[in-house]
Amino acid sequence: MKAAVCRAYGPAENVKIEEVDKPTPADDEVLVKVMASTVEIADVRIRALRVPKGLCLMTRMAMGLFKPKYPVFGLQYSGVIEAVGANVKAFSVGQAVVGSNGFHLGAHAEYITTKQDGALALKPESLTHEEAVAVLFGGSTSLGYFDAGGVKAGNTILINGASGAVGVAAVQLAKHLGATVTGVCSSKNVELVKSLGADHVIDYTKEDFTATKDKFDFVMDNVGNASFAKVKHMLKPNGKTLVVIFASAIEMIKVLTNKRAIMLSSDSEKEVLSGKMFSRLMQLAEQGALEPVIDTSFPFEKIADAHRLVDGGHKVGVVPVRIAS
Ligand SMILES: NC(=O)c1ccc[n+]([C@@H]2O[C@H](COP(=O)([O-])OP(=O)(O)OC[C@H]3O[C@@H](n4cnc5c(N)ncnc54)[C@H](OP(=O)(O)O)[C@@H]3O)[C@@H](O)[C@H]2O)c1
Structure with missing residues (x-):
């Protein structure tokens, strides 16, 4: 072959x-x-x-x-x-x-x-x-993090890197769960991210997203430039970061010692790559919730x-x- x-x-x-x-x-x-x-x-x-x-x-x-x-x-x-x-x-x-x-x-x-x-x-x-x-890739990663963090209806979430494989799935799935979504992307992707359901979009080429006055239950980082220290002021009192990617090994160690910064545990990773997760994604895609x-x-x-x-x-x-x- x-x-x-x-x-x-x-x-x-x-x-x-x-x-x-x-x-x-x-x-x-x-x-x-x-x-x-x-x-x-x-x-x-x-x-x-x-x-x-x-x-x-x-x-x-x-x-x-x-x-x-x-x-x-x-x-x-x-x-x-x-x-x-x-x-x-x-x-x-x-x-x-x-x-x-x-x-x-x-x-x-x-x-x-x-x-x-x-x-x-x-x-x-x-x-x-x-x-x-x-x-599959973006959908399983997003649901894995949303499950681990407990994202639910009524939450507010900022998704940094809203136009990549993980971002486009995260925007749609967070909306499907009933969250209010702010996406961060460049000018050329603003309309796409809106069309996926984002309630607000920040164009990172024009604005620093960390300057927003809004407060979030979750900040999801799909880029690696939104460490906990950098976005802490944007979180509600019990708000958490969903650390899909980090900038360095030192950042990873900081995340591992911070209860409000979530990375997937090895058990969650098994859930992410499972027949159950893939069936769930196929159902969501079939019903149009994940395009x-x-x-x-x-x-x-x-x-x-x-x-x-x-x-x-x-x-x-x-x-x-x-x-x-
Ligand atoms: N922890 C895990 O289990 C796990 C699982 C999957 C992925 N990941 C990691 O998650 C990250 C995202 O994966 P992906 O598949 O979504 O990557 P990707 O598809 O390659 O992401 C590309 C997107 O990133 C956007 N981007 C680049 N710089 C940006 C910035 N400064 N601000 C906002 N958006 C920016 C680009 O938008 P513009 O063109 O508009 O800049 C582009 O649409 C990767 O680092 C990957 O390694 C981790």
């Missing part, structure tokens, strides 16, 4: 389509023919070791000391089950599914295997494979171009890759 393989940390050029062995499902796994995947900031962070200051060694230890341990990237996919292992009861051949093997990656390939009790859920017919895969926002979609052979677009740091929503048609 064909797979996009990255054998050395570095630029987008290092991602090349190669012929590799097609996987065989174990007894508790399904074999999926991948129709669509996405290139996310997570792929770029691993490929280029572009991680918050002070976390490079930790990333190498997790993802491969000298070269990528999992050379086929790709966090999530949408596809069709082609075969099932002997003990698989929950899924059957021919079903359209969305799935992920988490940080074992592997979705940038024509075939992938996933455990039946892993992050695997049925894809509704009303969504194309590209649409279905496009809500995919697609920047540019690429054919599989142009996957290095997709990496380049994500490298730029200014994509809007998601960058799907069409692996099969």
Whole structure:
């Protein structure tokens, strides 16, 4: 089968389509023919070791000391089950599914295997494979943080970085939960963020969002420039920050010792990458509460171009890759 393989940390050029062995499902796994995947900031962070200051060694230890341990990237996919292992009861051949093997990656390939009790859920017919895969990364991250923080109807939330993969999902899901949403983005994305339901939008190229007089139950940082110290004055007395990304290892340590700054625990991360979460997202997408926002979609052979677009740091929503048609 064909797979996009990255054998050395570095630029987008290092991602090349190669012929590799097609996987065989174990007894508790399904074999999926991948129709669509996405290139996310997570792929770029691993490929280029572009991680918050002070976390490079930790990333190498997790993802491969000298070269990528999992050379086929790709966090999530949408596809069709082609075969099932002997003990698989929950899924059957021919079903359209969305799935992920988490940080074992592997979705940038024509075939992938996933455990039946892993992050695997049925894809509704009303969504194309590209649409279905496009809500997984941002949707699961946002719901993971909203669950961990307890975001609920009546809350006010500021979403910094409202136009990226996480931001576009967060705006829609916070509105769906009944929160009042302020989005922070650049001028070119103001109309998009409003159209996703944001009640207020701050254009960061014109205004410093930390100068707002409004007070929030939650400040969600998807950019890494809104540390607790910087936004504390914007929080209500019991307000919290949802720290999706931080600037450095020192900031991470500060978050870990601050009860009002929330990062996902390892248990919450398991919830984020679960069949239950993916089913929830498919339902939300089917009912129109979570619409995919697609920047540019690429054919599989142009996957290095997709990496380049994500490298730029200014994509809007998601960058799907069409692996099969
Ligand atoms: N903790 C977790 O479990 C977890 C999970 C997923 C993602 N993440 C992290 O979350 C972050 C966001 O992920 P993503 O997929 O949304 O990234 P992304 O799609 O690459 O974000 C790109 C967006 O960021 C916006 N942006 C850039 N600079 C900005 C600024 N100064 N202020 C406001 N917006 C700005 C850009 O908008 P403009 O073009 O308008 O500037 C662009 O739309 C990443 O750092 C990622 O590593 C963490």
